[in-house]
Amino acid sequence: MNKISIPIGPHHPLLKEPLSMRIDISGERVLGGTLRLGYVHRGIEKMAQQRTYIQDVHLIERICGICSHVHTSTFCLAVEKLLEIEVPPRGQYIRALLCELERVHSHLLWLGILAKHVGLDTVFMHTWHDRELALDIMEGISGGRVSHAANQIGGMRFDLSPEQEELVRLNVEKLKSQVNGVLDVIENEPALRARTQGVAPVSADMIRAYCVVGPVARASGVDVDMRRDDPWPPYDQLDVRVITRPEGDAFARTLIRVLETRESLRLCEVLLENMPDGPVAVRSPRKVPAGEVVTRSEAPRGEVLYYLRSDGSDKPARVKVRTPTLAVLSLLPEQLSAIHVADIPVVLAGIDLCIACADR
Amino acid sequence: MNAIIDAVINRPDTVAYPFGELELPEGFRGAIVIDPEKCNGCGLCVRDCPTDGLKLEKRSRDEFKLIHYPARCAYCSQCEQSCPRDAIGHSNALVGATERPRELVVVLKEKNGSKG
Secondary structure, three states, rough: OOOOEEEEEEOOOOOOOOOEEEEEEEEEEEEEEEEEOOOOOOHHHHHOOOOOOHHHHHHHHHOOOOHHHHHHHHHHHHHHHHHOOOOOHHHHHHHHHHHHHHHHHHHHHHHHHHHHHOHHHHHHHHHHHHHHHHHHHHHHHHOOOOOOOOOEEEEEOOOHHHHHHHHHHHHHHHHHHHHHHHHHHHHHOHHHHHHHHHOOOOOOOHHHOOOOOOHHHHHHHOOHHHHOOOOOOHHOOOOOOOOOOOOOOOOHHHHHOOOOOOOOHHHHHHHOOOOOOOOOOOOOOOOOOEEEEEEEEOOOOEEEEEEEEEEEOOEEEEEEEEHHHHHHHHHHHHHHHOEEEEHHHHHHHOOOHHHHHOOO | OOOHHHHOOOOOOOOOOOOOOOOOOOOOOOEEEOOOOOOOOOOOHHHHHHOOOEEEEEEEEEOOEEEEOOOOOOOOOOOOOOOOOOOOOOOOOOOOOOOOOOHHHHEEEEEOOOOO
């Protein structure tokens, strides 16, 4: 049968963000694909060198619209390491609480998108309905649904009042009971299983060869999670259960996110239960001593790495960001071979793309 | 099933915006407001603003004008944090789009001479 090349993107209903793909098909079989990136490159790393550290926190927050808080947390952590200051325990706990809520909202968003791609619109509606509650909790804490502006160098910018803490606790409980019903459906729905089981399996060796991180790596049995492997406080005091599956297919990636959503909600409860008293931030100087540092965090999509070099001024000499999506994207052409045309949306949804993160 | 019963018994979760009242949380970062009594035109908010959303036209200590550009503003509350006198901050009001260019330049404080 003849080979046909189909261009998909950069603007396509299948994609939430601009990404260009050329997929070769022969009949119903996909032979392979190539990618073209860079449509949302904003030059954030270069811009960060022209702004002060204080302004950079807000710039870094704009790298991603879903995991904005984990980006600023990792950046602030890097600056705090250079400044040799430590965030007070209460600030650390609130920082981690927002990180976990962000993971819940990101995974629910993703589960909804996957459900929509496989035709389960009811599951899509329910997950996004529950995600709304997660966003409401974050808005109640920080004053913003997407850009929380919660981090500052030296801690958090706001404290939680006892009433707020109680409200967050109640809402997390409510979210947990709401989400559990939907997650049960996702785990046991035969239609979802039929569309995802055995689709585009990736071996653990392949994951290691492409340096893939996050839920995609864990779904192939690669046991990696920065919350446990390179923890920043308070994760070093928490017992983070890292969830792995050996299968490596689209269904394993779905299950990983379902189980991680539950785990994150458990961590939220633990954080709220053990929330220490005291200040949430310490004062930090404007100028940062010369030096270089690397910090890592576990974003909803995997490890996010920040390299920061300071020349002693109030502006960074170099900021380098490594986001999880770029590594996962490099695996995409491999995944797009030997599958059916109808499985393309499942494969694309399965790796949870965040092009804004990858392009910056 | 619970969601269906909820939807039948309770009022809808959605708001008939712009005709209905928006319920914004207490700490919502809305329009920028200033307490003119407290502001002394030190310019720290302007220095730290990440989007050039604030501008200080200063002729002397007693003659200055602090301007806010809502269209540039990221509503990040950095100005609120940088202000040593708690003069600038957010209100709870939502900032919508506007057709009037005049509304894109807001003079927060204008002081002419020692009497202000």
